[in-house]
Amino acid sequence: MSDRSSxxxxxxxxxxxxxxxxNVSKWYSAFRAxxxxxxTVHEGERVVICGPSGSGKSTLIRCFxxxxxxxxxxxSVNGIRLHNKMRNLSEVRKNVGMxxxxxxxxxxxxxxxxxxxxxxxxxxxxxxxxxKIAMKFLERVRIPEQAKKYPAQLSxxxxxxxxxxxxxxxxxxxxxFDEPTSALDPEMVAEVLETMMSLARxxxxxxxxxxxxxxxxxxxxxxxxxxxxxxxxxxxxxDFFTNPQHERAKLFLSQILSH
Numbered sequence: 001m002s003d004r005s006s007x008x009x010x011x012x013x014x015x016x017x018x019x020x021x022x023n024v025s026k027w028y029s030a031f032r033a034x035x036x037x038x039x040t041v042h043e044g045e046r047v048v049i050c051g052p053s054g055s056g057k058s059t060l061i062r063c064f065x066x067x068x069x070x071x072x073x074x075x076s077v078n079g080i081r082l083h084n085k086m087r088n089l090s091e092v093r094k095n096v097g098m099x100x101x102x103x104x105x106x107x108x109x110x111x112x113x114x115x116x117x118x119x120x121x122x123x124x125x126x127x128x129x130x131x132k133i134a135m136k137f138l139e140r141v142r143i144p145e146q147a148k149k150y151p152a153q154l155s156x157x158x159x160x161x162x163x164x165x166x167x168x169x170x171x172x173x174x175x176x177f178d179e180p181t182s183a184l185d186p187e188m189v190a191e192v193l194e195t196m197m198s199l200a201r202x203x204x205x206x207x208x209x210x211x212x213x214x215x216x217x218x219x220x221x222x223x224x225x226x227x228x229x230x231x232x233x234x235x236x237x238x239d240f241f242t243n244p245q246h247e248r249a250k251l252f253l254s255q256i257l258s259h
């Protein structure tokens with residue numbers, strides 16, 4: 001009975017896997033950007049990836065939706081393996097929302113149309129339904145009153161919240177955040193972090209590259225520390241912040257927490 005219970009638990013854990021990287025490596029000519037990365041993210045998990053500049057954090061999460069191609073190992077998203085010959089990349093990207101440092105909004109479109117575009121163009125959602133979905137998620141990030149404006153009329157924090165709403169309109173299985181507050185003025189950071197915290201409270205599966213350690217403490221189920229293209233440490237936030245094991249992690253924390 002105990003063996004059967006263990007098997008059932010293991011099968012359930014496999015079935016709720018959203019992202020998985022096995023022995024993933026990537027390089028640019030002679031430069032090795034990622035080396036032997038192993039990481040599994042389960043449904044509802046919030047994983048924060050941190051580390052010094054150039055450690056491979058952004059490269060890794062860009063590999064999760066094939067914005068970057070890895071050369072060795074395996075990456076799977078919702079059970080779909082990413083590889084050079086795949087023909088269903090759009091299916092993967094429907095399930096992966098991505099929020100960048102810079103907002104990448106269409107400047108010639110209103111906020112509302114920025115949010116409606118992907119459901120209409122990629123999923124074939126009718127215009128009326130796409131508008132309802134867009135307004136739902138603009139309300140979710142607390143800026144429905146900005147729907148008729150253009151991106152240039154918004155603050156940086158508001159633009160980033162539109163970018164988050166735009167990704168949510170595809171109703172993805174996981175949200176990836178690539179240092180979403182790094183391009184913002186300090187007074188705008190809090191509003192974006194609060195939006196992300198709200199998503200976390202609602203159970204959204206999230207992988208966040210960030211230097212916002214307060215956010216990591218408050219939200220993360222796991223903190224992954226990278227250096228020189230490798231995962232050198234990972235675990236519960238309390239353990240990472242109070243008792244880091246790797247010397248490079250200790251140095252990183254001492255520097256970033258002193259600012």
